[in-house]
Amino acid sequence: MTFPLTLLRLAQPCLFGLAAASLCYYAYSLVEMSSFQDHQEARFSQLLAATPRENAVPAASQTLMGRLQIPRLKVSAIVVKGTGEQDLKLGVGHIAGTTMPGTPGNVGLAGHRDTFFRPLRNIRTQDAIHLTTMEGEFHYRVVSTQIVPPTNVEVLTPGGGEVLTLVTCYPFFLLGTAPDRFIVRAERVR
Secondary structure, eight states: OHHHHHHHHHHHHHHHHHHHHHHHHHHHHHHHHHHHHHHHHHHHHHHHHHSOTTSOOOGGGSSEEEEEEEGGGTEEEEEEEOOSHHHHHHSEEEOTTSOOTTSSEEEEEEOOTTTTTGGGGGOOTTOEEEEEETTEEEEEEEEEEEEEOTTOOGGGSOOSSEEEEEEEEESTTOSSOOSEEEEEEEEEEO
């Protein structure tokens, strides 16, 4: 009878230490993400003010693509070029192989369901989405949402017109690796 109690007494400090380390890592990640977003937002605003829109994106902003805003959901996030682990840890990522805003095709953006894209669980058709880049401001309206397996990359195929597709993992509140993807499709409005 004393063996399980001894084992529990030994495990308690280890579990407490693990919990404390996990909380510290989470706090560090939030601070890093917030710091990156604040710095890039200031940098992006400076670039917008200093560079005529007709010019190409300055070389200084090789990873910075723009700003995504969904007003009803109070989403505002810097968009970076790429969807690597570090890219999505710090911002919303532009999916390689998809078009750039302002050109016909499908602009694909990915974000984590537990950070920037958590509010997407409440998105509705007709919600406005704004994407600002060095080339201008692009306005979209949500036309549909769907849940697909991660192997379904057809949601990113270019179609007619100018389309924006937001991709995040689903379900939103599942711990661990999510089995599906939540897709938001929006069409450009002029």
